[in-house]
Amino acid sequence: MATILISDDDFKKFQEFFYRKTGIQFETSKRYFVDKRLVERINATGNDSFRSYFTFLRFQTSGVELQALVNLMTVNETYFFRESYQFDCLVNAILPEIVAGKKDRSPIRIWVIPSSSGEEAYSIAISLTERWAGINDWDVEIISSDIDTGILEQARRGMYSARSIKHLPKAYFLKYFRQVDDQFQLSADMRSAVEFTHVNLMDPKDVRPYRNFDVIFCRNLLIYFDDVSRKQAAETFYDALRPEGFICLGHSESMSRISSLYKIRKFSEAIVYQKPGDGK
Ligand SMILES: C[S@@+](CC[C@H](N)C(=O)[O-])C[C@H]1O[C@@H](n2cnc3c(N)ncnc32)[C@H](O)[C@@H]1O
Numbered sequence: 001m002a003t004i005l006i007s008d009d010d011f012k013k014f015q016e017f018f019y020r021k022t023g024i025q026f027e028t029s030k031r032y033f034v035d036k037r038l039v040e041r042i043n044a045t046g047n048d049s050f051r052s053y054f055t056f057l058r059f060q061t062s063g064v065e066l067q068a069l070v071n072l073m074t075v076n077e078t079y080f081f082r083e084s085y086q087f088d089c090l091v092n093a094i095l096p097e098i099v100a101g102k103k104d105r106s107p108i109r110i111w112v113i114p115s116s117s118g119e120e121a122y123s124i125a126i127s128l129t130e131r132w133a134g135i136n137d138w139d140v141e142i143i144s145s146d147i148d149t150g151i152l153e154q155a156r157r158g159m160y161s162a163r164s165i166k167h168l169p170k171a172y173f174l175k176y177f178r179q180v181d182d183q184f185q186l187s188a189d190m191r192s193a194v195e196f197t198h199v200n201l202m203d204p205k206d207v208r209p210y211r212n213f214d215v216i217f218c219r220n221l222l223i224y225f226d227d228v229s230r231k232q233a234a235e236t237f238y239d240a241l242r243p244e245g246f247i248c249l250g251h252s253e254s255m256s257r258i259s260s261l262y263k264i265r266k267f268s269e270a271i272v273y274q275k276p277g278d279g280k
Pocket of ligand 1: 023
């Protein structure tokens with residue numbers, strides 16, 4: 001197999017293209033990671049240079065190659081009960097406030113984006129089942145979305161490594177998991193509590209159907225975006241939320257620097273953001 005080189009110029013072209021498609025900005029320091037994956041796809045698709053591959057990538061109408069590349073380039077790091085103080089906040093403060101204001105008794109809708117392999121959405125489902133008394137009286141819909149189609153398949157299977165469940169409380173492990181060889185599968189009941197969908201947060205036609213959410217979890221995605229994409233994400237969430245709906249971000253992410261659309265809410269467990277009500 002011929003050695004394929006990615007020049008600085010090629011890298012810049014690709015960086016710009018990938019950013020436009022996904023909102024993800026690869027720093028030059030990620031060069032090794034990006035080049036390695038590009039070369040893998042150039043070889044796998046039978047191309048012999050970056051140039052021919054890039055033409056193929058951009059003009060393939062089905063978008064199959066772009067999806068394959070996205071699946072390879074995304075960083076899917078996650079685990080059960082990551083940054084769990086926000087699940088405490090959800091159970092102790094956010095949900096009680098939502099139900100107090102919900103006169104129509106419509107289902108409580110929670111959107112987890114990005115989903116990655118599902119640990120976050122399933123942690124929410126487990127937290128609500130185990131710790132929120134309202135679960136018996138309210139319908140809850142949990143939708144979990146990601147741009148990476150491969151990781152969504154994994155999420156639906158609910159099969160996890162020991163590393164994924166390291167921070168999962170033992171009692172929940174015993175109740176909801178069974179061992180399959182050296183993996184651990186979440187119970188079918190819990191798996192059916194979450195719907196997984198394919199969404200590119202940066203694509204307006206993908207996000208348009210996502211409306212009327214009470215809570216959005218968007219954790220550890222905005223760190224990969226630049227300010228322009230973060231602002232677009234903040235506006236997308238604004239449209240997707242009900243008035244007075246909440247957003248939880250990752251611990252190193254903040255809405256205040258990105259957008260003035262939201263109120264800051266300081267609860268004892270976490271700081272979250274809230275869309276103002278109709279009366280502002
Ligand atoms: C580091 S994981 C975070 C997972 C989880 N929210 C957490 O905090 O543990 C980042 C995920 O963002 C997804 N992602 C990247 N760009 C995206 C986009 N434009 N739209 C939707 N998901 C995206 C990746 O596929 C990856 O699974």
